[in-house]
Amino acid sequence: MTEQALAGVRVVEFTDEVGSYCGRLLADLGAEVIKVEPPGGGRQRNSAPFLAGYEGNPDASLAFWVHNTSKKSVVLDLESEDGRIAARKLALSAEVVLEDNPVGYLAARGLGYADLHAAKPSLVYTSVTGFGQTGPHANWAYTDIVGQAMGGIMTLAGEPADPPNMIYGHQADVSASIQAAQGTLIALLHAEATGQGQLVDVSAQEAISMSQETAMQTWDFQKKNRVRMGGAGGLPIAIPGSGTLKVKDGYIVLYIIAPAGGDLPDLVDWMREEGKAGDLDDEPYKTLIANLNMGWLTQLMSTPEEAAKYIPLLPHVNELISAFFAGKTARQAYEEGQERRLLVGIVSTPKDLAENRQLRERGWYVSLPEAPAGKPVEFPGPPYRLSETPAIITRPPRLGEHTAAVLAALA
């Protein structure tokens, strides 16, 4: 059997929504991750959606599953003296403690960084919270959408006429967990080399802030705020070969006029082969198609008489391109477009992803026995493939599944 990269590392985690994906990353890479859960389970255990037929069952929350694979579960009541004593003993048996509780909650129960570090100086203690351990908002109430808003990414997403959009998938929590995984590993390597442990402090607000793309630097240099621009991308007129298009059974996106891959004439070749090029081979469209790319458009905008000649032609070109793709399924448009080296993307639905040829032929999906009844279900694979020490995903634990065994081994 292959030794995994984090073999021999014990992580004891006191996490719910914010930090649990960090524990999952470490567990899939081979750490022994023991999740300490309150009686009945935390918020994530009790979150929808559930495995069909098991609504409300804490072992069947899909929200819990996706962030808690490969772990063990121990139920301890930290509101009781016995629970706190066992939790402390368990925490001190670990190389890493991972937690995402409100600031001060664990410290008040003898499980804070200062207490545990004093008892075990090599301990890495990672705290993942909405706003971090210090600062005027350290005690603010947090949930994912709060991190997305305060971290500056919602202001960039959505139609100007709508409220700003959050990004699906608890992305502030996920970002915080991914940053925490990196910090934890750097601290762990340092502890293994020197014996010195430390506190890793992660704020979800900071964790997702890099995702503002260029907004931060645009303010820094130019004192302008980037804002949400919606489907039109802030352009007054749709540009042929770009943007989101409706097709037979869904949507695709085109970036054909971007510098990579084939250009508009290559798309017109494809349309012609299927008898759908219309009058695009005739002037004045022929010249327009031959020239149209981002650089030429920028130039065009600075010469009004040229712009007046070409801009009115764009809607007709858009119509023909839309009509061409409207007859195809999203997968046809994506795969055939890409085979022709055209920058076409599919707007994948979850079903498209489950059936995605690349993911299927690479054998990415894994099979796990689901927690309540043990029937096999397919499950998304790991983010990376390590040639010597692969990430291995095993089923998320049932609530308290390992309580007896773990506590017996501690005694």
Next chain:
Amino acid sequence: MAKRPLEGLRVADFSWFGAGPIAGNTFSTFGAEVIRVESETKVDSLRRVHPFAMNPDGTFKGGYNVSGYFNNFNAGKLSIQLNLNTEKGQEIAYRLIEKCDFFLTNFTPRVIDKWNLHYHQIAKVNPRIIAAYAPMQGMEGPHRDYLGFGAVLTPVTGISEMSGFPHRPPFGVGTNYPDYVINPGHTVTAMLAALRYRNRTGKGQCIELPQLESVVNTLGTAVVEQLANGTNPSRTGNRNPNAAPHGAFRCADDASSVGSPDRWVVIACRDDAEWQRAAAALGHPEAATDPRFATFAARKQNEDELEALINSWTRPIKAEEACATLQAAGVPAGVVQNAQDLLEKDEHIRSRNYYQYVEHPEAGREAHDGPAFHLSETPGYIAGPAPLMGEHTMDVCERIIGLSMDEIADLLADGVLI
């Protein structure tokens, strides 16, 4: 300055755009020596796009060295210019890799083919190398050569389908979102795990991070709902199946918010108690007992009405005030902040010194995203500005690769160091 935890490690950073360079940036922040390999024959597009630094007269600075986009992802790195389309350039690349602990790239497999930088090739010169490849779809498979970048990855990975309001087409999230945290963060996680294995066994290895797999791994429950329950979920705007209200609510306009005067507060109530406190904090305690909104099930059933009602409460209030009032009552709430808020108004993020400023020789004083995790004993920091294009070509050739001045002169004359 204290010794940083990754000092003594060296990264050969053969990456470009966002996802690869940000991974290298993290190594640089925590003390590794990171060498960005670049070439005028294939310039990183981020060097050539906005936002550019400005001159005092209000015009934009020009050239390869003044983009805030590039500079933010390449702080404290060294830059060597090397033309990998030449055989000699590839030979120099191997000699550099020989002196490094990590190799990092996010070029497509086609380019890796052309430059002869596959793992089996570089492991021959350095068996201890930890080599990370982060192509869009993977190094193998039927879609291996598909074209794309962050903006294409967002729809292809399902983020576009699952984000935004259901009455709108799936036009994405306004940025190349997966490039900035998910993909570089996963890459660094795998590289550090591989380093631990190498510390224990002396063995290097190859890491493949197909960006498609890396992102779908984080796509919430959507794909699992399809796989386990056979449903095909889609976007639901700012709503959440476990909370109501859960969304962004419009507040009073603020003309001082430059170009972005509409202001919003997000509010999330995960149980009846949070909702009762929210309604009271916003001055309408009676709404909490209104049968339309008194229970979670009722709020879900009447969510349109609930949202319209809350909008009517928040519309006259300043967003910062609404947020502070709700937070004082223990309700999860936040201002939808823009960059001006984050850099100039947010006292909290400033008190934690998240943004760090460095002096860049051409761009001037510039803000950087600081480390997104704070290590109490061995903190990272932005060690210096991003390199000018090719700024360290001589230094890297001489000090790290060990070339003589004569050899360097020949390489310059042969167009290898461009």
